Amino acid sequence: MVCRTVDMARQLFLSTNAPPLPRSPPLHHHFSKPFLSPPPLYSSFMFQSNFRVLCRTQPKEVSDAEFTTRVGLDRLLKVPISNIRNFCIMAHIDHGKSTLADKLLQLTGTVQSREMKEQFLDNMDLERERGITIKLQAARMRYMFKTKPYCLNLIDTPGHVDFSYEVSRSLAACEGALLVVDASQGVEAQTLANVYLALENNLEIIPVLNKIDLPGAEPDRVIKEIEEVIGLDCNNAILCSAKEGIGITEILNAIVERIPPPCDTAGSPLRALIFDSYYDPYRGVIVYFRVIDGTIKKGDKIYFMASKKDYFADEIGVLSPNQMQVEELYAGEVGYLSASIRSVADARVGDTITHHGRRAENSLPGYEEATPMVFCGLFPVDADQFPELRDALEKLQLNDAALKFEPEDSSAMGFGFRCGFLGLLHMEIVQERLEREYSLNLITTAPSVVYRVNCANGDIMTTLPNGP
Numbered sequence: 001m002v003c004r005t006v007d008m009a010r011q012l013f014l015s016t017n018a019p020p021l022p023r024s025p026p027l028h029h030h031f032s033k034p035f036l037s038p039p040p041l042y043s044s045f046m047f048q049s050n051f052r053v054l055c056r057t058q059p060k061e062v063s064d065a066e067f068t069t070r071v072g073l074d075r076l077l078k079v080p081i082s083n084i085r086n087f088c089i090m091a092h093i094d095h096g097k098s099t100l101a102d103k104l105l106q107l108t109g110t111v112q113s114r115e116m117k118e119q120f121l122d123n124m125d126l127e128r129e130r131g132i133t134i135k136l137q138a139a140r141m142r143y144m145f146k147t148k149p150y151c152l153n154l155i156d157t158p159g160h161v162d163f164s165y166e167v168s169r170s171l172a173a174c175e176g177a178l179l180v181v182d183a184s185q186g187v188e189a190q191t192l193a194n195v196y197l198a199l200e201n202n203l204e205i206i207p208v209l210n211k212i213d214l215p216g217a218e219p220d221r222v223i224k225e226i227e228e229v230i231g232l233d234c235n236n237a238i239l240c241s242a243k244e245g246i247g248i249t250e251i252l253n254a255i256v257e258r259i260p261p262p263c264d265t266a267g268s269p270l271r272a273l274i275f276d277s278y279y280d281p282y283r284g285v286i287v288y289f290r291v292i293d294g295t296i297k298k299g300d301k302i303y304f305m306a307s308k309k310d311y312f313a314d315e316i317g318v319l320s321p322n323q324m325q326v327e328e329l330y331a332g333e334v335g336y337l338s339a340s341i342r343s344v345a346d347a348r349v350g351d352t353i354t355h356h357g358r359r360a361e362n363s364l365p366g367y368e369e370a371t372p373m374v375f376c377g378l379f380p381v382d383a384d385q386f387p388e389l390r391d392a393l394e395k396l397q398l399n400d401a402a403l404k405f406e407p408e409d410s411s412a413m414g415f416g417f418r419c420g421f422l423g424l425l426h427m428e429i430v431q432e433r434l435e436r437e438y439s440l441n442l443i444t445t446a447p448s449v450v451y452r453v454n455c456a457n458g459d460i461m462t463t464l465p466n467g468p
């Protein structure tokens with residue numbers, strides 16, 4: 001049921017036979033200011049009722065759509081910065097990050113059980129078909145801890161080494177990380193690599209031993225291994241089974257208690273770091289960012305410090321995990337913006353957003369460039385599709401900053417591109433995404449790597465892949 005007027009919404013609210021609710025102070029006691037001006041149909045009753053409490057359980061009379069809207073609005077309310085936690089989940093491939101992320105979304109009521117048929121955050125077809133995470137995913141959750149509301153911003157990252165660039169970008173947007181280790185497999189290569197990345201970024205690491213339901217799980221051995229190999233104190237490591245839902249509340253409590261809140265720099269000039277983006281055919285480039293300093297409001301004139309371009313922030317919002325519009329985002333928060341950006345070069349990952357009128361002096365450090373390891377040529381089967389291929393690569397690069405390409409021509413295959421990837425899986429995924437998402441028909445040349453040649457005369461040469 002969709003409520004079109006305040007009265008309809010009020011009737012719906014009043015008609016619920018939910019058991020009497022414990023009295024709680026009006027919402028404005030908890031929140032200094034509504035994060036979002038709620039849509040008019042809700043505004044009159046939302047702040048006078050026990051709406052927040054009602055949202056925790058779905059009354060039988062309330063339709064799924066209506067309940068989702070209520071929970072969504074509930075999540076958009078502002079909490080003080082001391083109640084914000086930004087964290088990512090990292091692990092070796094298949095140790096259970098995405099399953100755990102889905103369970104966190106479910107337990108906090110961010111996503112309802114009925115929507116959880118498949119892995120919710122791995123929403124690309126390719127991710128579901130292959131059972132792997134390819135793209136980082138951000139989601140905002142709301143969690144009540146000791147009667148106080150907390151806003152938890154989660155970033156789920158891929159585990160395969162070919163997508164480690166996604167992990168390194170997520171870390172810059174967080175203050176803490178859940179390090180998930182499979183209790184039957186123990187420490188693996190990516191576990192170590194991720195810990196080092198997290199330590200470089202000064203993140204608070206919470207060790208989580210997953211899959212304790214498996215008969216082969218040996219949590220004690222793995223705890224010892226983590227302490228010996230990584231040197232991480234596992235005294236208060238959390239044992240969990242993401243699949244069975246064991247230990248999930250302990251993890252949420254640890255996030256609140258052990259991960260520090262972001263620094264309160266809302267009064268400084270705006271600096272927001274772009275950690276991801278994608279191209280939407282209807283709205284142009286959509287930018288995912290973390291506000292490091294200052295505040296950004298809908299309608300603000302913003303300035304991209306690296307590309308030196310001005311735009312108006314037509315829409316800003318949070319990822320919950322679907323996009324939900326808000327009026328303002330403050331230091332410490334993670335969100336998205338749309339500013340009718342047509343040129344993909346204007347809003348690159350790693351760039352800093354500031355205000356046009358009140359510019360920050362220095363941009364944020366950004367990210368190190370990814371170094372490609374594997375190269376191959378991509379040529380359109382139909383030579384006329386060359387401009388489409390260029391366009392598609394530019395747009396895909398926005399969503400996959402580790403992809404590199406430059407034009408190439410071959411006497412046999414005509415015009416195409418020489419592309420660089422982080423590994424063979426990355427190459428395969430890019431080729432499939434180009435074919436599926438941009439309807440291209442491509443020929444791929446055999447993959448190769450850069451050779452280093454030690455010459456007899458003592459010189460060292462590096463050869464371009466397939467080059468002279």
Ligand SMILES: Nc1nc2c(ncn2[C@@H]2O[C@H](COP(=O)(O)OP(=O)(O)OP(=O)(O)O)[C@@H](O)[C@H]2O)c(=O)[nH]1
Pocket residue numbers: 091092093094095096097098099100131132133134157158159160210211212213214240241242243244
């Ligand atoms: N028995 C058991 N299986 C689990 C548990 N958690 C995850 N799994 C299974 O482990 C497999 C991998 O889980 P994912 O959540 O996709 O792992 P991931 O770390 O996100 O994988 P990548 O994103 O590809 O790195 C899936 O088949 C899950 O069902 C658990 O607690 N117990």
